[in-house]
Amino acid sequence: MxxxxxxxxxxxxxxxxxxxxxxxxxxxxxxxxxxxxxxxxxxxxxxxxxxxxxxxDTLVGIERGREVVMTYDGMSSKIRRAHIVIDRVQSLQVFERALGADTLELSHIDYSFKPCKPINGFELPDLDLLLNSTVAPVYYGAMPNLGLYSQPDGPCPNPADLLPLGKIDEARQAYEEAIEHAVSDIVFVASAMYEAGVDGINIDTVGAAGDADFLTALKATEILKEKYPAMGIEMGMAGEFVLGMHGNLSWRGVKLAGLYPQDQVRLAQQAGATIFGPAIxxxxxxxxxxxxxxxxxxxxxCSEVSEIPVHANLGMGVCGIPLTLTxxxxxxxxxxxxxxxxxxxxxx
Structure with a gap:
């Protein structure tokens, strides 16, 4: 054979x-x-x-007529990773005009909302340049990255220090405190970008810090959709399974720990997300x-139960793509x- x-x-x-x-x-x-x-x-x-x-054959292709659009994460840094000296706006122009990108995403190299907040005023001029020099819809993307809110990098006690000491309640309280800080940062950055003209927000790598991270994204999305009903919000997950790092967090009566994509998307669309990205x-x-x-x-x-568009995260190390840099x-x-x-x- x-x-x-x-x-x-x-x-x-x-x-x-x-x-x-x-x-x-x-x-x-x-x-x-x-x-x-x-x-x-x-x-x-x-x-x-x-x-x-x-x-x-080396390459196989999609059947004609079944082509799909593409959204991106960390798009601003992709070309620079190839050691090509080019700024963010120019790299996104290349994506649109040379590579045929359907959408664009402006992002900071430190791809999290917490570090983006203090430099938000410096991000807005680049957004203005990008909007005036491209045609494709523009997202602004970053991660909730709840780990940045734990000491020594953030204001909250570190659950990783508390749990080995048996301080489970204190660790859970630290997660809950971090959620409020992160939601505030996401809403601040997303609001500023949307009011400056961005077409949508990409809340990416959701759930990387477990159920508290997922709850952060759900709460922030709900607030943003109430504030800006027409805002497009893509919620891309970090993995197939929501880890119970807190273990007792729920949203609208649904326990978050242990959810798989078909249940994750239901909550994302209830919160107001307009695109959902499962990551396997x-x-x-x-x-x-x-x-x-x-x-x-x-x-x-996931796709069968979803009422919103589903953009699976086909990138390095997820959805059947090998875990290798190239x-x-x-x-x-x-x-x-x-x-x-x-x-x-x-x-x-």
């Missing part, structure tokens, strides 16, 4: 038989289904993924057929095709 060349979740190449690829796809689907309490992919959908990996963790020791099938299973369930195009194109064609996504 001929071998199929594919990769592991860390990008390393591996050759598998057709039966091994099919088995990995089925196991990936079943893993997601058992964790999230959802249905695995149907046999024809699993076969569709198999055919993508069986095709040994890569397992570096698993093959790409296993990882892609697993991610597609999660994202399909993403192989063979892996990227297969993960993209599988998610778009099976999950019926609105974007990436």
């Amino acid at each position: 001929s071998k199929i060349l594919t990769r592991f979740g860390d990008g390393y190449k591996v050759e598998l038989t057709e039966d091994e690829v099919k088995a990995d796809i089925e196991e990936g689907c079943n893993d997601a289904a058992s964790r999230a309490g959802i249905e695995p992919l149907a046999r024809d959908e699993q076969e569709h993924i198999f055919e993508m990996f069986k095709n040994q 963790n890569i397992v570096t020791s698993g093959t790409l057929p296993w990882n892609v099938a697993r991610s597609v299973t999660f994202c399909k369930a 993403v192989p195009v063979d892996a990227l194109s297969r993960a993209t095709k599988a998610h778009v064609e099976i999950c019926r996504l609105d974007g990436l």
Whole structure:
């Protein structure tokens, strides 16, 4: 039997038989289904993924007519990472005019709302230049990043110091205090940017600090939508599962710890988010057929219940993309095709 060349979740190449690829796809689907309490992919959908990996062309493409739009995170720094000396506004012009980007995102190199707040006055002139030199919709993006509010970097006691001492109540209080600081910062920065003309706000990597981080994003989104009903807000997650770092936090009667994408999106849309981005963790020791099938299973369930556009986070280390700085195009194109064609996504 001929071998199929594919990769592991860390990008390393591996050759598998057709039966091994099919088995990995089925196991990936079943893993997601058992964790999230959802249905695995149907046999024809699993076969569709198999055919993508069986095709040994370097690149595979989306079927004509099924193209989707793209939003981005940390967009302002992408070109500079290639050691090209270019400022933020120029890099976003390149994205729009040379690379055909559907949307643009202005962001600070320290991609969190807390450090963006004191320099907000310096961000606004660049936003003005960008709005006057581009046509595509412009987002301003940053992370809640609740960890920045813990000592020694922030004003709140550090839960990581309190928990080993058995001070569980004090650690929870520290998280709750950090939430209020973070919500205030997000609302401040987002309000200033929106009133200056930005088209939308990207609250990114939500849940990186667990359920308190997710609650921060939900509260901030709710406040912003009440303040600016027409504001576009994209909420992109940090992982497939909301960690219970606090453990007792709820929003509108729903406990946040333990939520998977199909439940995360319900809360995001209730808060007022206009785009939701599920993020499915890569397992570096698993093959790409296993990882892609697993991610597609999660994202399909999310897309089926969502009433707002879903843009899956297909980037390094999430949604079937290998955890490697330079993403192989063979892996990227297969993960993209599988998610778009099976999950019926609105974007990436």
